[in-house]
Amino acid sequence: MFGFGFPEIASTVGRSEAACRQLAVRARRHMDTGRPRFEAGxxxxxxxxxxxxxxxxxxxxxxxxxxxxxxxxxxxxxxxxxxxxxxxxxxxxxxxxxxxxxxxxxxxxxxxxxxxxxxxxxxxxxxxxxxxxxxxxxxxxxxxxxxxxxxxxxxxxxxxxxxxxxxxxxxxxxxxxxxxxxxxxxxxx
CATH class of the missing domain: 3.10.450.50 (Nuclear Transport Factor 2; Chain: A,)
Known part of the structure; x- marks a missing residue:
């Protein structure tokens, strides 16, 4: 995330490192599928x-x-x-x-x-x-x-x-x- 580690990101967004890692995994998975977040037109x-x-x-x-x-x-x-x-x-x-x-x-x-x-x-x-x-x-x-x-x-x-x-x-x-x-x-x- 722009050269920042999970400890810095977690501190900035007020979440745990584990939660930030999970968000990153989900975001990567979402990007890999190529599916838009909101499917409904x-x-x-x-x-x-x-x-x-x-x-x-x-x-x-x-x-x-x-x-x-x-x-x-x-x-x-x-x-x-x-x-x-x-x-x-x-x-x-x-x-x-x-x-x-x-x-x-x-x-x-x-x-x-x-x-x-x-x-x-x-x-x-x-x-x-x-x-x-x-x-x-x-x-x-x-x-x-x-x-x-x-x-x-x-x-x-x-x-x-x-x-x-x-x-x-x-x-x-x-x-x-x-x-x-x-x-x-x-x-x-």
Whole structure:
């Protein structure tokens, strides 16, 4: 690696020597196969994202589950300034259930999901009934499955897109639209 040994690389990147050696082995193997890291072309990724957001709008947990990698991660960034989970949700079953559960109340209160490229990935911008930005989703896709769903709801990170919605007001309205009180959006620090 540009004349540096594994001890220097490990120190620089904050990983163990063994981890750095393993990364190097994988990188060499990857380069030897000549296969691109991301196999899905732009069209395939957009089609998968389209099916994902259709299933999301319909609250179709089974349809969502089919599109997710088994170990999919869903992470949210509220930055302490918006309602968001503090821990990632991991696994196709859990992520599909959560997404299906939030979809109907969102649609009921007038949230619109607009497919849109987000940080170079297929994704969507969620807008309130007044057209203000509520949050974004970016989808990391590999091997024909969604590996990670990155939700950004932190208003400071959304302002460049346009006027930002009051996510706390939307959360209160969403909670009223939910049929069951045990699944309420709660503020996090």
């Amino acid at each position: 732009r069209r395939e990724r957009e089609e998968l994202a389209g099916r994902f957001f259709d299933a999301f709008r319909e609250g179709d947990a089974d349809g969502l589950r089919e599109l997710l990698a088994g170990d999919v991660h869903m992470v949210g960034d509220g930055g302490g300034k918006a309602p968001a989970g503090t821990k990632p949700i991991i696994g196709a079953d859990k992520v599909a259930q959560v997404l299906a559960a939030v979809a109907a109340p969102l649609v009921r209160i007038g949230i619109v999901v607009e497919p849109h490229e987000v940080n170079g990935q297929p994704g969507a911008i969620f807008r309130d009934r007044d057209g203000k930005v509520l949050n974004t989703f970016a989808l990391d896709i590999l091997d024909g499955r969604i590996q990670t769903i990155r939700a950004v709801i932190n208003p400071d990170k959304l302002r460049h897109i346009g006027p930002v919605a009051d996510s706390w007001a939307v959360a209160r309205e969403w909670n009223q639209a939910r049929p069951s009180p045990e699944r309420r959006l709660t503020p996090t620090a």
